[in-house]
Amino acid sequence: MTGLYTADQVRAAEAVVLARTPEGALMQRAATGLATVCLRLAGRAVGLRVTLLVGAGNNGGDALWAGAILARRGAAVTALLLDPDRAHPAGLAALRRAGARVVTAPDAAGSDRADLVLDGITGIGGRGGLRPTAAAAVADAVAGPGLLVAVDVPSGVDADTGAVPGEAFPAQHTVTFGAVKPGLVVGEGRGYAGVVHLVDLGLELGAPSARRFGDPDVAARLPDPGAGDDKYSRGVVGVHAGSATYPGAAVLCTGAALRTRPGLVRYAGTAAEGVRAAWPEAIVTDGRPADAGRVQAWVVGPGAGTDDEARSVLAEVLATELPVLVDADALTLLAASPELAHDRSAPTVLTPHDREFTRFGWELGGDRVGAARSAARDLGVTVLLKGDATVVAGPDGTTFVNGTGTPWLATAGTGDVLSGVVGALLATGLDATEAAAAGAHLHGRAGQLAAAGGPLIASDLLRHLPTAVHLTTGRGGGLGGSGA
């Protein structure tokens, strides 16, 4: 599990270490880690041409100290001071001692021939888009041949939210200190951070602001069946999706639920014939959810339409005391009658994409974590806000940012698959917010596996889900026994 920490949380933890270490020691730790990653990325030091973009704060200090280390190792380092009178004094002195060039004219920065450009303009103290002089220096760096490495946070990216309100440094790598900040892995900022490298500063961090599951975290939430299990004990999922004319969503959603290995999947709806033909394993009725038999969780909405019948089915399902996942058409209906979810005592999971999200009247700016959180609190539900980094927020504020997936998932039907996966996890009795986060993780892994074979279609995800589950759990359930 990776914890994501805001700038204030990192500053508070840094203050504790700063108070008990010699002056400058923490920055030295950061700069040494930064230089080490740079050397690994560049593969050499001697003759390496390095340009430092240096702002007036401690972020510039990190860049200067790291530049000094690189210069001592034989790199040709040029530091462009964007605010010469305020450059970090100790860092600047160290850089000069190491024999580096220090310039104040942007056209002397050497960005046009640099092998490596270090962005030390702003870190967690940055506010708003880059100011004009900084933006011009970044434009030169982008036009040049050098590898673009951000120090702590790409300048111009909001470390807490990932909002990018103006110009920003489009890093290929970000070397971040002490903790991963949310803005590096979510929203627009994720696209500016590139590969994120974490340098440990030995900070004692408390509870994170948000979390990201890794494979072992999902594994821990997907127990293998035991000797005492039967198909009912392993979770029964109910699916209401699709229509007679459009059975696709029903087939995808039911298939995804089956492939996430619950004990049983029951389908109720007008796409019964298509579902029966595709999935003989499912128990299928063309009646309403109440006719389907007992389930432990419902998925309702993908391709199910928005007519009076669909509205009445949604109300019926939400009136149960079971966990319910509401997706697609059912979200459109729910946006018109949000009290149906608000008044529930059982868990409800909404899985909107951006347009579905705004239908509820919720605003969606650059802060996707904040938006999902306030929506979840507003309605007392779990909100899974889809995107390249899906955000999951629970009614109690618990928040996850997904770390798996591929842009190839931006294709029709993949959302129907996600609903089936999360529905199956809900039926196992997993906490709703964790089920949503674990489902997003598995869905993304299946997408990565499917995309390895070229462009994917949604059905490909179904084939790869068992491998995604297997990869995640590291357990094959093979003949060699359970613990080996």
Ligand SMILES: NC(=O)C1=CN([C@@H]2O[C@H](COP(=O)(O)OP(=O)(O)OC[C@H]3O[C@@H](n4cnc5c(N)ncnc54)[C@H](OP(=O)(O)O)[C@@H]3O)[C@@H](O)[C@H]2O)[C@@H](O)CC1
């Ligand atoms: N605490 C520690 O010991 C450690 C801290 N560490 C490092 O310190 C960093 C935080 O340093 P920080 O607090 O000095 O702020 P920082 O990110 O350098 O930015 C402030 C400067 O940026 C300027 N500026 C603002 N917005 C701007 C914009 N849009 N465009 C252009 N400029 C803009 C702003 O200008 P001003 O508003 O004052 O005119 C001010 O000069 C942190 O990210 C990590 O790298 C590590 O070494 C570990 C030890």
Ligand SMILES: Nc1ncnc2c1ncn2[C@@H]1O[C@H](COP(=O)(O)OP(=O)(O)O)[C@@H](O)[C@H]1O
């Ligand atoms: N650019 C992207 N990168 C990664 N994943 C994406 C991207 N765009 C969409 N996705 C994922 O693809 C799925 C699309 O779901 P959705 O929009 O509901 O599609 P549909 O309604 O066609 O099934 C979501 O899981 C979303 O997170």
Ligand SMILES: [K+]
């Ligand atoms: K930076």
